[in-house]
Amino acid sequence: QCLMSCPTGALTEREYIHEVWKAIDDPDRQVVVQTAPAIQVTLGEEFGMPVGTVVTGKMVSALRRIGFDTVFSTEFAADLTIMEEAHELLERLEGKGDLPLISSCSPGWVKFCEHYYPEFLDNLSTCKSPQEMLGALVKSYYAEKEGLDPARLVTVAVMPCTAKKFEAARPELVSREGRRDVDFVLTTREVARMIRQAGIDLETLEDGEFDRPLGIATGAGVIFAATGGVMEAAIRTAYALTEGEEMARVDFKAVRGLNGVRLAEVHLRGRTLKLAVAHGTRNARRLLEQIKAGAEYHFLEIMGCPGGCIGGGGQPILGAGRRELAQEYRRKRAEALYSIDLKRELRRAHENPAVRKLYEEYLGHPLSDKAKELLHTTYTPRGRYPRRRTEEAARLH
């Protein structure tokens, strides 16, 4: 899994536990943490719970006990990403931009594309990843709403991979005022270490709830963490936007599962859209080479890690290096995510009341100038990654 996060240089990234403790202890700082959807189904493993245990409420309580002032959910921003990306897809289908549209929420995949497939950079969705969208909103929308000084806000993200640390430091993701969207990224394993350092027994904690409004999310935001989840969430919303009614079935199971490349079709506005999902760089290469050889698609979801974020390099170690066991772990973690989605009252991103309010109060509409300024980004061709570095990454893992 880590060769994927490692084309990003992530193996050389450092941990920020000390800096985060310092920010928490500083009375002049307000520290806002967000947790990626994958964390709630993997954190429990670090504390001896069975693979696939859902610990959402306990995780929120642990983060409050640690001392974070506000606990938001990256799932909110995943819903928002879907709103922006579904509109982007519809624009491109009308001829405004390159097809296929390719998802951009996995920094491992994005950096791989920048190094090895720069010819596809114009196909990448311009949407920032949910981590970055949430960070940007905390320092703008939330700060304004709550009358907080953005300079005093520290944004921390608990993420499934080290590639997110690289992403948070990208110069493209620094605001006009010179502020990073996300100040510090902690992996699942690192936040587990902080929980242990604080002497907290995760298993015995009462369930807590995310803060509002940026902690409100639908099931669509949850499934982002499994390969195929972004595609499924996007189709749920794109269908409603174009057809003016909801899909008869919320689940779009054709894109689920762990096969390397999965193909599906959906009928929108009288035309058939060809979709493809790939996870892991080997499968990404397979798919992109097919496209270069003439295969036609309208929308691709590509995730850097096998299984998507549930298999990220910062997660609890998958099956102690045993391939079949690792696959079993990924399956159980994905099942846990789909079980959360199934239980959510709202399962489509466009139903998220907090996202709707954000558009009403602040952004106007998807792809507005303000949305583009805060929620969209650009990419950079980087030249092929030095072979020596890639081999070193492989050796370390």
Ligand code: SF4
């Ligand atoms: Fe990180 Fe998820 Fe992408 Fe892996 S798939 S590099 S965990 S964002």
